[in-house]
Amino acid sequence: MDSTEASMNEMDRSGAKSFFQTASPLKNGHLISEKLKDFVRRNSEGVAPRGIVCVTSGGTTVPLEQRCVRYIDNFSSGHRGAASTEYFVKAGYAVIFVHRHGSYQPYCRYLPEDSFLDFVQLDEESNIQDAHAATVRKAIREYHKILQLVATSINCFGCHSMFYLAAAVSDFFVPWESMAKHKIQSTSGPLDMRLNQVPKMLSVLRKEWAPAAFCVLFKLETDPDILTQKADAALKKYGMHVVVANLLANYKEEVVVVTQNEKTTVRRNSTDEDLEKQLIGLLTERNSDYINQSGTQSNCQ
Numbered sequence: 179m180d181s182t183e184a185s186m187n188e189m190d191r192s193g194a195k196s197f198f199q200t201a202s203p204l205k206n207g208h209l210i211s212e213k214l215k216d217f218v219r220r221n222s223e224g225v226a227p228r229g230i231v232c233v234t235s236g237g238t239t240v241p242l243e244q245r246c247v248r249y250i251d252n253f254s255s256g257h258r259g260a261a262s263t264e265y266f267v268k269a270g271y272a273v274i275f276v277h278r279h280g281s282y283q284p285y286c287r288y289l290p291e292d293s294f295l296d297f298v299q300l301d302e303e304s305n306i307q308d309a310h311a312a313t314v315r316k317a318i319r320e321y322h323k324i325l326q327l328v329a330t331s332i333n334c335f336g337c338h339s340m341f342y343l344a345a346a347v348s349d350f351f352v353p354w355e356s357m358a359k360h361k362i363q364s365t366s367g368p369l370d371m372r373l374n375q376v377p378k379m380l381s382v383l384r385k386e387w388a389p390a391a392f393c394v395l396f397k398l399e400t401d402p403d404i405l406t407q408k409a410d411a412a413l414k415k416y417g418m419h420v421v422v423a424n425l426l427a428n429y430k431e432e433v434v435v436v437t438q439n440e441k442t443t444v445r446r447n448s449t450d451e452d453l454e455k456q457l458i459g460l461l462t463e464r465n466s467d468y469i470n471q472s473g474t475q476s477n478c479q
Contacts, residue, residue: 191382191385191386193377193378194322194377194379194382196377197319197322197376197377198322198323198326200353200354200355201319201323201354202244202319202354204319204320204323204324204327205320207323207327210324210327211327211331213311214274214311214327214328214331214332215331217272217274217311218230218331218332218334218335218478219478221272222334222335222476222478228270228271228272228338228476229270229271229272229335229338229339229340229465229469230271230272230273230274230332230335230338230339230340231266231271231272231273231274231339231340231341231342232273232274232276232325232328232329232332232339232340232341232342233259233262233263233266233273233274233275233276233342233344234259234276234277234321234325234341234342234343234344234345234347235254235256235258235259235260235262235263235275235276235277235278235281235282235344235345236254236255236256236259236277236278236280236281236282236345236346237251237252237253237254237256237278237281237345237346238252238278238317238318238321238345238346238347238348239251239252239317239318239348240252240317240318240348240350240351240352240373241317241352241357242352242357242358242362242371243357243358243359243360243361243362244354244357244358244359244360245359245360245361246317247361247362248361248362249317250348250350252346252347252348253346254278254281254345254346255281255282256277256278256281256282256283256345257282257287258344258396258429258454259275259277259281259282259342259344259345260275260277260281260282260283260284260287261282261284261287261452261454262342262344262454262457262458263275263284264284264285264454265452265454265455265457265458265459266342266458266462267284269458269459269462271340271462272311273311274311274312274328274332275311275312276312276321276324276325276328276345277312277345278345283312318347318348318351318376319351319354321345321347322376322379325379325383325387326379326387329341329383329387329388329391330387330388332388332391333387333388333389333390333391334476334477334478335391335476335477335478336390336391336472336476336477337390337391337392337468337469337472338469338476339388339390339391339392340391340392340393340394340465341383341388341391341392341393341394342394342461343380343393343394343395343396344396346398347376348376349375349376350373350374350375350376351373351374351376352371352373352374353374356372356374378416380393380395380416380417380418381415381416381417384416384417384418385417390472392419392420392464392465392468392469393416393417393418393419393420394418394419394420394421394422394461395412395416395418395420395421395422396421396422396424397409397412397421397422397423397424398424398425398426398429399423399424399425399426400425400426400427402425405423405424405425405434406423406434406436406441408423409421409422409423409434409436410436413436413437413438419437419464419468420435420436420437420461420464421435421436422434422435422436422457423435423436430446430453431445431446431453432444432445432446432453433453433457435457435460435461437464442460444456444457444460
């Protein structure tokens with residue numbers, strides 16, 4: 179590691195620490211932590227280690243007031259994350275699904291929003307329950323706090339853990355201490371507001387929270403001329419194992435899977451098939467290669 183990279187890593191750590199110290203407390207943080215511990219325990223039992231993946235999905239919001247009425251929205255439907263979760267479960271992974279309330283959910287993507295599944299409760303013997311746990315977030319500060327909780331909880335899985343970061347995460351935020359306490363009044367005239375840049379948590383995830391995990395990042399662009407360039411830069415800057423590059427114009431039809439050694443285009447085979455079926459198949463192969471090369475075992479017992 180050169181001095182420039184070391185300096186950037188230190189800035190990321192310092193920025194992350196400051197972000198968490200000044201953010202409001204995570205609602206139900208203790209309950210989320212306990213549920214994660216139980217999920218990890220249930221999925222670490224047995225002789226052969228089971229793969230576990232954290233799928234992040236949907237958009238994030240940037241609150242403008244402490245008692246939030248107004249916010250900036252970084253929208254995403256969450257369809258890719260929901261579909262990918264289904265295929266990860268089919269592939270034998272335990273999945274922690276970190277999603278935004280109101281975004282698409284696994285196994286009910288094509289049902290109305292007020293789904294009858296809301297009235298169905300899984301029993302204690304359900305295989306789906308053992309393989310899939312969900313936690314909800316909306317604001318940018320909640321997203322990063324939950325990501326940290328998940329990462330430190332599954333760190334014991336070592337190279338058998340994976341992060342599939344498909345959420346649309348805001349790059350900017352308003353620090354808690356800079357927010358108006360109550361609703362911003364329109365009678366005050368035009369609104370001038372300065373947004374801070376969100377600290378780069380990805381390098382902290384890779385270096386500290388879960389350093390042995392296999393990490394997949396999504397990169398969405400609107401300009402095809404810079405797509406792979408941005409993906410290559412993210413791969414190197416954050417130490418990702420894979421960057422999935424996609425264009426807004428055709429993200430449902432085609433993605434480019436970028437690694438240090440190759441770029442692989444994945445296309446949807448037909449209108450009746452999810453692109454995620456091909457994508458998750460390729461990523462689980464890359465993950466298996468990574469596990470075989472790493473040769474480390476789970477340490478969650």
